[in-house]
Amino acid sequence: MDTHKGILLCGEIEKGTLAPITMELLGIGRVLADKTGQELSILLMGSDIGGLGEEALAYGADKVYVAENPLLEHYHSDACTMVAADLCRKALPSILLLGNTDAGRDLAPRLAARLQAGLATDAVELDIDPDTGILVVTRPVFGGNALASVMVRKVRPQIATVRPKTVKPAEKDASRQGQVIRMVAEVDSSTLKVQVVERVEEKVEGVRLEDAEVVVSGGRGIGSSQSYEMIWELARLLDGAVGATRPACEEGWISMLHQVGQTGKMVSPKLYIAVALSGAMQHIAGCSGSKCIVAINQDPEANIFKVAHYGVVGDYKEILPAFMGKLKELLAK
Amino acid sequence: MHIIVCVKQIPDPEIPSAKFKIDPATKKVVPPAGVPPVISVFDERAVEAACQLKDKNGAKITVISMGQGKVADVVKHALSMGADDGITLQDSAFENLDSYGTAYVLSKAIQKIGEYDLVLCGRQAADWDSGQVGSILAEMLGIPVVTIARNIQAADGGLRVERVLKDGYEVVQAPMPCLVTVSNEVGLPRLPTGMGIITATRKKIPAWTAQDIEIDPAQVAPEGAHTEIVKLSVPIRDVQCEIVTGKDAGEAAVELAVRLRAANII
Amino acid sequence: MSPVSATYWGLSGYVIFWVLFAVAFGLFVRRLFFLFRLMRQGKDENRFDNIGQRIRMMVVEVVPQWCNLKTVTRKDLAGLGHALMFWGFSFFLVSYIIFIGLAGGFGLAHVIEGTAFEKVFLTILDVAGVAVTIAILWAAFRRYIIRPERLEPSAEAAIILCTVFALMVLNVCVVGFNYALLDVQSSWPPIGAALAAWLTSAGVSQGALDAGYKISWWLHYVLIIGFMVYIPYSKHLHILTSPANVFFRSLGPKMAPQPINFEEAETFGVSQINEFTWKDLLDLYSCAECGRCHVNCPAQLSGKVLSPRETILSLKEHLLETGVAKPEAGADASAESSAKQMIGDVVTEDAIWDCTTCGACQEICPVGVEHVRKMIDLRRNLVLMQSRMPETVQLMLRNMQTKGHPWAGVQSMRLRGDWTGGLDLKILGEGGNDHADTLLWVGCTGALVDRNVQVTTSLVTVLDAAGVEFGVLGGEEACCGDPARRVGYEIQFQTIAEQNIEVFKSYGIKRIITACPHCYNALKNEYPKFGADFEVVHYTRLVADLIGKGTLNPAGGWDSAVTYHDPCYLGRYNEEYAAPRQILQAIPGANIREMERSQSTSLCCGGGGGHMWMEEKTGRKINEIRIEDVTSTGAETVVTSCPYCLQMLEEGIERKQLKSSLRAMDLIELVEKAIN
Numbered sequence A: 001m002d003t004h005k006g007i008l009l010c011g012e013i014e015k016g017t018l019a020p021i022t023m024e025l026l027g028i029g030r031v032l033a034d035k036t037g038q039e040l041s042i043l044l045m046g047s048d049i050g051g052l053g054e055e056a057l058a059y060g061a062d063k064v065y066v067a068e069n070p071l072l073e074h075y076h077s078d079a080c081t082m083v084a085a086d087l088c089r090k091a092l093p094s095i096l097l098l099g100n101t102d103a104g105r106d107l108a109p110r111l112a113a114r115l116q117a118g119l120a121t122d123a124v125e126l127d128i129d130p131d132t133g134i135l136v137v138t139r140p141v142f143g144g145n146a147l148a149s150v151m152v153r154k155v156r157p158q159i160a161t162v163r164p165k166t167v168k169p170a171e172k173d174a175s176r177q178g179q180v181i182r183m184v185a186e187v188d189s190s191t192l193k194v195q196v197v198e199r200v201e202e203k204v205e206g207v208r209l210e211d212a213e214v215v216v217s218g219g220r221g222i223g224s225s226q227s228y229e230m231i232w233e234l235a236r237l238l239d240g241a242v243g244a245t246r247p248a249c250e251e252g253w254i255s256m257l258h259q260v261g262q263t264g265k266m267v268s269p270k271l272y273i274a275v276a277l278s279g280a281m282q283h284i285a286g287c288s289g290s291k292c293i294v295a296i297n298q299d300p301e302a303n304i305f306k307v308a309h310y311g312v313v314g315d316y317k318e319i320l321p322a323f324m325g326k327l328k329e330l331l332a333k
Numbered sequence B: 001m002h003i004i005v006c007v008k009q010i011p012d013p014e015i016p017s018a019k020f021k022i023d024p025a026t027k028k029v030v031p032p033a034g035v036p037p038v039i040s041v042f043d044e045r046a047v048e049a050a051c052q053l054k055d056k057n058g059a060k061i062t063v064i065s066m067g068q069g070k071v072a073d074v075v076k077h078a079l080s081m082g083a084d085d086g087i088t089l090q091d092s093a094f095e096n097l098d099s100y101g102t103a104y105v106l107s108k109a110i111q112k113i114g115e116y117d118l119v120l121c122g123r124q125a126a127d128w129d130s131g132q133v134g135s136i137l138a139e140m141l142g143i144p145v146v147t148i149a150r151n152i153q154a155a156d157g158g159l160r161v162e163r164v165l166k167d168g169y170e171v172v173q174a175p176m177p178c179l180v181t182v183s184n185e186v187g188l189p190r191l192p193t194g195m196g197i198i199t200a201t202r203k204k205i206p207a208w209t210a211q212d213i214e215i216d217p218a219q220v221a222p223e224g225a226h227t228e229i230v231k232l233s234v235p236i237r238d239v240q241c242e243i244v245t246g247k248d249a250g251e252a253a254v255e256l257a258v259r260l261r262a263a264n265i266i
Numbered sequence C: 001m002s003p004v005s006a007t008y009w010g011l012s013g014y015v016i017f018w019v020l021f022a023v024a025f026g027l028f029v030r031r032l033f034f035l036f037r038l039m040r041q042g043k044d045e046n047r048f049d050n051i052g053q054r055i056r057m058m059v060v061e062v063v064p065q066w067c068n069l070k071t072v073t074r075k076d077l078a079g080l081g082h083a084l085m086f087w088g089f090s091f092f093l094v095s096y097i098i099f100i101g102l103a104g105g106f107g108l109a110h111v112i113e114g115t116a117f118e119k120v121f122l123t124i125l126d127v128a129g130v131a132v133t134i135a136i137l138w139a140a141f142r143r144y145i146i147r148p149e150r151l152e153p154s155a156e157a158a159i160i161l162c163t164v165f166a167l168m169v170l171n172v173c174v175v176g177f178n179y180a181l182l183d184v185q186s187s188w189p190p191i192g193a194a195l196a197a198w199l200t201s202a203g204v205s206q207g208a209l210d211a212g213y214k215i216s217w218w219l220h221y222v223l224i225i226g227f228m229v230y231i232p233y234s235k236h237l238h239i240l241t242s243p244a245n246v247f248f249r250s251l252g253p254k255m256a257p258q259p260i261n262f263e264e265a266e267t268f269g270v271s272q273i274n275e276f277t278w279k280d281l282l283d284l285y286s287c288a289e290c291g292r293c294h295v296n297c298p299a300q301l302s303g304k305v306l307s308p309r310e311t312i313l314s315l316k317e318h319l320l321e322t323g324v325a326k327p328e329a330g331a332d333a334s335a336e337s338s339a340k341q342m343i344g345d346v347v348t349e350d351a352i353w354d355c356t357t358c359g360a361c362q363e364i365c366p367v368g369v370e371h372v373r374k375m376i377d378l379r380r381n382l383v384l385m386q387s388r389m390p391e392t393v394q395l396m397l398r399n400m401q402t403k404g405h406p407w408a409g410v411q412s413m414r415l416r417g418d419w420t421g422g423l424d425l426k427i428l429g430e431g432g433n434d435h436a437d438t439l440l441w442v443g444c445t446g447a448l449v450d451r452n453v454q455v456t457t458s459l460v461t462v463l464d465a466a467g468v469e470f471g472v473l474g475g476e477e478a479c480c481g482d483p484a485r486r487v488g489y490e491i492q493f494q495t496i497a498e499q500n501i502e503v504f505k506s507y508g509i510k511r512i513i514t515a516c517p518h519c520y521n522a523l524k525n526e527y528p529k530f531g532a533d534f535e536v537v538h539y540t541r542l543v544a545d546l547i548g549k550g551t552l553n554p555a556g557g558w559d560s561a562v563t564y565h566d567p568c569y570l571g572r573y574n575e576e577y578a579a580p581r582q583i584l585q586a587i588p589g590a591n592i593r594e595m596e597r598s599q600s601t602s603l604c605c606g607g608g609g610g611h612m613w614m615e616e617k618t619g620r621k622i623n624e625i626r627i628e629d630v631t632s633t634g635a636e637t638v639v640t641s642c643p644y645c646l647q648m649l650e651e652g653i654e655r656k657q658l659k660s661s662l663r664a665m666d667l668i669e670l671v672e673k674a675i676n
């Protein structure tokens, strides 16, 4: 086990720049590396990485492995597993961190299996156990009702995927020095078993309610279809879908397909924002699976406050603009 | 086509937060009285996906589940939806396995079943939410894996699978045999038909033990675990609604945004 | 001298008479035989039990026309017209046998002619003819001029009305010409004699009178036998079939579907016409198209697709079509040869799901058609064989399966046993309570939905005040299975019923008080088929009796105008109209105003038959219409005794923005307030 040293990150590239998750991995990686006094390295895979290796150094990496191959332009499960496993076998990191993203979710368990390592997914907190020097990963389980702390004692590397936007991203320091190592990323296309046929970017008018991670719903209190535009705006801002109560649908402010509830759609997003709706049982029936419910209503006695996690009492027409303003600011960071 | 679907029995994930209890010592959920365990939600979708393939192309579906106690219930449920055969894997040695151990046991069972074209898993178990078993299982079986599928079609002697991505989807062509993990986008699980329920009640569900599938005891021994859960806790969260205030509505709104951000919700 | 004894173109009148009769009767019998064979394609069902009761029922309903008279209202007197026509025509039927059959065909005219019997009978006929004529003119006026909603101005109806009218006219003509010809001096029968007198005074020649007599006699005869042939081809088939249909009417619990035997059945529900039972098919023959079901159906009233009458008629047409296509081939072959899919083409899925199972159609039907179970049989096929149902119904059934109750989402707030918190109750299975004679069964809605939990709490308070001893099941209580049964998921209903019966037995329960009429109906009427043997009582009956005995004294009163909304499953399904009204009458100050649609003609709240979990996508909302019924009484409180009705009424009030002037309450809440 002592053969394994250092922290390796699996960075991600998005549209020719380092993806936000990469900065976050570098941020937490740096913290852990400093705690254990180990080296922090990062693997970047792509077709044309250019100066991103140097940029990663500026964000805190000590060493950057660059794997360039046309086949790596987009994440490809078989190819990336091969390249990353190869590197791990050579570099023998003690800790391997990935993002809990489309790519990381797919890659991490495959690496864990190939390397006979241990993996904890969807970490929201990472720390080093002071006694053993082992990584302690805290992750929500049971739909967020509980938190589990996981340690990998007997095998290496200790792998974890980090939930986006939960750790502090690294700050850029152009003066930092380090080493960029260009790897020979030999990927033989004939060994790739799964072929990517196409990638489809979906720019839907609104997200499908059933799949949405964020749902913003309005009720009778919205008052008109013009005012309902505000609900749409908030939903767009959060990449979410728009829902409604039955009266809002019946008033014709929005199509019936958006009705949430006992006789409408059942949704279970991470965040459900209920605006100017009273929280009738028949409506709650459709959104009670949400991890977090936020209520905005001018009536402090409204039932929605009995089921919501966060609430603001007041006129939505005053609340939403301020809320959206602050959100834009926070999301831009 | 022979499809094997791995399903897991879990405590009802919709237990109200206020009623959610754990036993920190055994690291287990203590479900409230009268709330029975259920089939993991994504696994039920995996059964649905298998049934869709069966409807279209004809297939034999075998369902396996590793677990304790009334684990046969979830297999029965899958049978009533339209699966053809079911097997449970029950042995005291299978208790409290980590993802690696779970995948190992499943791989041994699948090897015993023998011929297959497709293995389906849920994208993650709706209790521990790890999302590991499918991929590890595929590596152990030495077959390709496609994760988080929203649509699976038989095409050109293989499978055409749509993978869910953050801002769209990806279409891949995979050879068979392979393993696919299924996401909820495949569609609502069908309600068992009358015939389905009757056939399921009549069906014998064999229970395989460690011996039956030639498990290497070292691989499932607690010392062999790759990952270890050292602590399970319920975060102290006020289930009461947190009313956010400010000197005016606008300020309260800003404060709300800040708090949601701090709680990692947005 | 009967015209039959004359000779026409060298042919004996008798030969003409009997040849015509043979042809007509042959056609008549052939048609009936065909219809009978079609009907026999239906599945078996035993409707031959309790013959005595059945005969009595038929005699009481049909002969005095109670079946029609009971539907008479101030607005709709048609039942009276039908009764007039029925009685009048009955005399004519007898007269045809005597005067045409015996006197004419068998040449016995001389035996009757000139007798007092003849005079008296012809006089009665004269009067009956007037009655029938009036009824006909009125019917024609109604159908073609007033055009009530329930009647279609069909050609068939016109043919019938004209034929009957012609028969009446010809009957008078025959008598008039005959008397004039024979120069009979009589003032009886009045109209016939008057015609004879007029003919004589007009100086019509003997020859013309003879010709007039013969022509009107033969025309009359041809029309009668023609009518006989026409009957089984028209909606007037009901003349022949409806008495039988009343005879074979279900004697069991009202509107109850047949249990499916899952051990034996290979298909479930009905997707082909021959999967109905023979009684269902006899229903189709019996429909007189009167449309009473149509105008009383909440789906129709609110502009949905479903019309019970159209459903029955389309099914009848489909039955005749599939049968005619290949009468020789087996049942399956004939059904296959029809390109039409019964579900979809004949009855649409929308129509099938529109039914709230309220039973208004069946209750009002004069000929005993059983609509509701047909709708459930169709749903059974959709759900159990094809997995086709509205998505929200599927989610409801999934909830029943995984959580044991139909209410999605409540679980985020409460568990089934939570309502018992803070109440001093004997909870079976807890604290050593392992037995109770009487069980209070609260039902899913009363245990889980906030508003309805309040009602449950009131019920407990009232029962405690009356010193009623009972146990509850708390968290162990399960769904009664009614929502599953009504949407056609019979297998789940049966499993649940069997489990519940086991639980009741394990606690030695003898009597069950229910809060919800749906539970009441299931437990009382539908569980016995699965081995239950318990006394089941709805709280309204129990409380009415307690008030009657003086155990409860609602002296506190209630100071406002109230109206009572009859829940379908308590009223029509179980005919409990009295108890709730007795309770209301016992509450001083409760000024009761009945709605026009009440008791057996009460309008559904819109929530039955699984509709609590379906969206009304077309037309108006049923609960809004019901709230309009309420407001037209001027009541300030609408009282009901069903958790679904309460929810629907409250929502209707909210929808009509009447919250400030109208409130909905459960009857037991009123009682609770009044006894304190």
Ligand SMILES: Cc1cc2nc3c(=O)[nH]c(=O)nc-3n(C[C@H](O)[C@H](O)[C@H](O)COP(=O)(O)OP(=O)(O)OC[C@H]3O[C@@H](n4cnc5c(N)ncnc54)[C@H](O)[C@@H]3O)c2cc1C
Pocket (backbone or CB within 6 Å): A218, A219, A220, A221, A222, A244, A245, A246, A247, A248, A259, A260, A261, A262, A263, A264, A265, A275, A276, A277, A278, A279, A280, A281, A282, A283, A286, A296, A297, A298, A299, A302, A314, A315, A316, A317, C607, C611, C612, C613, C647, C648, C651, C654
């Ligand atoms: C069988 C059945 C099935 C049903 N199914 C469904 C269903 O599937 N989905 C569904 O949604 N409903 C359903 N309903 C209807 C449900 O009972 C409620 O009537 C409905 O959800 C209420 O909608 P609402 O909250 O928009 O309206 P209201 O209850 O009128 O609430 C409006 C709220 O807006 C607030 N408000 C007003 N103005 C402002 C402002 N300027 N700023 C902030 N707050 C403001 C008010 O305080 C109030 O709380 C069903 C009902 C029944 C009986």
Ligand SMILES: Cc1cc2nc3c(=O)[nH]c(=O)nc-3n(C[C@H](O)[C@H](O)[C@H](O)COP(=O)(O)OP(=O)(O)OC[C@H]3O[C@@H](n4cnc5c(N)ncnc54)[C@H](O)[C@@H]3O)c2cc1C
Pocket (backbone or CB within 6 Å): B006, B007, B008, B009, B026, B027, B028, B040, B042, B043, B064, B065, B066, B067, B096, B097, B098, B099, B100, B102, B106, B120, B121, B122, B123, B124, B125, B126, B127, B128, B129, B130, B131, B132, B133, B134, B225, B227, B228, B229
């Ligand atoms: C008391 C206790 C102690 C535990 N200790 C540990 C521990 O020390 N280390 C640790 O890592 N975990 C531990 N666990 C967690 C647990 O064993 C997890 O179930 C395991 O990690 C598998 O991961 P998962 O269930 O999240 O499956 P995922 O990887 O999320 O599952 C994905 C898919 O795999 C399939 N699958 C998963 N499980 C089964 C099954 N049993 N039968 C059939 N198919 C299945 C399903 O298709 C599922 O959708 C413990 C649990 C308990 C109750």
